[in-house]
Amino acid sequence: MPHTPSAAKRLRKTEKRRRQNRVATKKIKVQRREVGEAIIGTDAAKTTTEVKTTQAMLDRAATKGYIHKNKAARLKSRLVKRLRAAASKPAAPAAK
Numbered sequence: 001m002p003h004t005p006s007a008a009k010r011l012r013k014t015e016k017r018r019r020q021n022r023v024a025t026k027k028i029k030v031q032r033r034e035v036g037e038a039i040i041g042t043d044a045a046k047t048t049t050e051v052k053t054t055q056a057m058l059d060r061a062a063t064k065g066y067i068h069k070n071k072a073a074r075l076k077s078r079l080v081k082r083l084r085a086a087a088s089k090p091a092a093p094a095a096k
Contacts, residue, residue, distance in 0.1 A: 024066040031057050035079065039086045051083055 002008040031054050038050040055076050062072035 021066055024061055024064070028057060028061055028067070032075070032079075036082075039082055047083070051079060054079060 002011050031050075035047075035050040035054045038047045041047065058067070058072040058076055061067045062069040
């Protein structure tokens with residue numbers, strides 16, 4: 001337990017920030033999973049929408065300090081790389 005009022009306030013602020021950070025990182029993880037599934041899928045319109053949404057979410061998280069800006073850039077780069085690889089890969093023939 002904190003012994004001084006300033007330590008108590010610092011504890012409250014830390015807890016609030018921790019909760020906000022966890023929510024933000026969870027949203028990012030869920031969105032990245034959704035865009036991964038969209039890339040594997042066949043709907044091109046949904047894929048582009050999901051990619052744009054994910055990129056915007058990563059930029060926002062970096063701006064607000066939830067993740068580092070270089071991490072956001074790295075994740076976006078890998079995302080586009082996966083998208084281009086999936087787009088250049090020929091469509092698999094339907095199984096009999």
